Amino acid sequence: MMKGLLLATALLVGALCAPWNHKYHGPAPSASDDDGALWFDGQFMTHFDLTDRRTWSQRFFKNDEYHQEGGPVFLMIGGEGPESERCVSGHYYYNNFAQEMNGLILCLEHRFYGASVPTADTAMGSMELLTSEQGLEDLVHFKRWYAETFLSYEADWVVVGGSYSGALAAWARSKYPHQFAAALASSAPVRTVYAYPEYLEVIKTDIGPVCSDRVDQAIQAATTMLETVAGRKELTSLFNLCDMIGSSDMDKANFMESITDPLAGVCQYASGTDVQDACDIVLEDGMCSYCLII
Template identity: 35%
Template sequence: MYGMFRPPVSDNHVNTLPEKWFDQRVDHFNTSDTRTFKQRYFINNKYYKTGGPVFLYLDGESEAMDFIITDGAVAKYAEQFNALAIDLEHRYYGKSVPTVDLSVDNLRYLSSEQALKDIEQFILKLTDSLSLANSKWIAFGGSYAGNLAAWLREKYPHAVAGSVASSAPVEDRFEFSRYFGVVSQVLGTDCTNHIRDAVHQLEDQLKTPEGWLVISKQFNLCTPLNGTDQPSVQLMWFNLIMPFAVAAQHNGKPGVIGVQQVCKVMANDGMDDRSSTPLRRWSKLHKQFSKDECLAYDYGEAIKAYKNISKTSPVVQIGSRQWTYQTCHEFGYFQTTGLEDSPFGYRSVPVEYYLKQCVDIFGKQFTPQFIQKAVQTTNTYYGGFRPNVTNVAFPNGSLDPWHALGVLEDLNNSTRAVYINGSSHCLDLFPPQTTDPQELTDARKTIAKQLQLFLQ
């Protein structure tokens, strides 16, 4: 479904603004390296008035989509503040790939440090080329890009007057078992009890070859299950529990099967099939989630796809190889079922599953010790839960599992946490809907007030 990486913030939007290109250095920290690449960006000047601010939306681990600055929250704020709205694509994603391919050697230029320097240089040079010397810049970002928005204010405070870091998991974790812990809390006791029953039934089926055939049929596996192939079984587990994670993380977004729908299926609520078992209900939910496509779970085939370094590779084009590299090289964020009371199967998806991927995709140098040190270094450099920042708003939704790694309390008088009950991952950045909870509507007003303070 989502392969081996965190489900990104995504939308079926088609970009409508004309593409623009910025000459960016491949390596900002090597003065002898003069190579450059074209970094893509979009500009919406619909609401801009001379002297108004510049609202810069930072894309993260996926292709740039201009809907945030044409229809989303940044567009709404731009209208309110007469701002110029700009959307900047992250290096190595979408059309902003600086190297001929994505070999491990070429991926060394993919890091948050290089990305932050990209943003600073972009701001300085566009300020000059567009005559924006009298305009203050505000950075916006969601999820990993929310981290960048906050860290930009920390490392380059001269570049932006403030930042809005939505759903930003600023505390990196080697093993993020709390992710599925939050999912359990969001789904509630009754729902997770039904899930737990289904998981126990699946575990029983995994014990025999006859059970493997049942699983293959019930969950429409693309190939018959071999229960002795542990990495493939773990990949299957990951994909099968994703509907529950997506329901919590993306609840309330268009086209998403949300918490209420998931729990209704698992409870057999309103259904006539009295013979239905928890496992059959899980199977039904999976088929809704997968839209009846067969489930590809073969670990070897997945690794083969992720090892394809071509820029035209499907795994590269959707950003999966790149994001997996960033998790192995810098962030961790490995979403495991390592909590002892996990309803999703204790250690059905262990941290070793992710560590094996890092080695199998990128090489034996990506040892557990290497990754643990990298995560520790990142937290030390940026400050983890307590980045040294001023003028930053940190919105987080209570339904979003990533809020467990976010800033949930004010850091100082100008750096405020905006905790939104009933909201999900980055939902405050999406276009307002009539179904939005009142807390989300109020949060957007609070963010607007923070913007007003940043621009004083």
């Protein structure tokens, strides 16, 4: 019973991950996403240690199709994923504002995502540089450089973002009102909560009691199996993972997050596979089916 329930879970993961993309809700970034890329070579490695003036190259994109002298600058803030020309080429609502206001559109990729990686590795020591505080300072330093280098007038800058980058937009406007005239912060989670079970409680309500009970069984089975070598081997096989699941708490948490997110994403983003389709797969063969849809 439990093995069948887990296999259903693996099926669910596979089915959902193909059509669903957390950031773009559309096609995944391709090898051509560097087309049109520009680079800011003077970004500081850290903005909070004046004795460390190392720099790195941060990727950005530009759309000046509507730009005229005196127009505002719309600065799209990259979030937790790679950026591409899509972030300036008409995919978002601020393109309409730029057209109406003769504005320039820029999109700055967030440090440690896509091609904008400041360090030679992603070891824990390096990842200490991946913070929202560093990201905010990146915006200010980039803005000053771009304005001084390319603009012949004092433009109004509008920071734009959605979800995490929406929070950055709101924080940037609040912290640096003299740098950014306005912010467009869409779905911005500005109050960070470390432990937030309410999110999955909403998902549980959305999928209904029958589907929820089956998913609970799958999660409980996986949690138990993670505690033994044999169980981790079986989960690795069921979910067709490239590497054996590790024994550390972080490895276990990463695995559990990976099998929870796809179903939650169906509820949150309402694209690709719908909730009923996902639950139909889960209910066919319990955990077995859950494997298949994620």
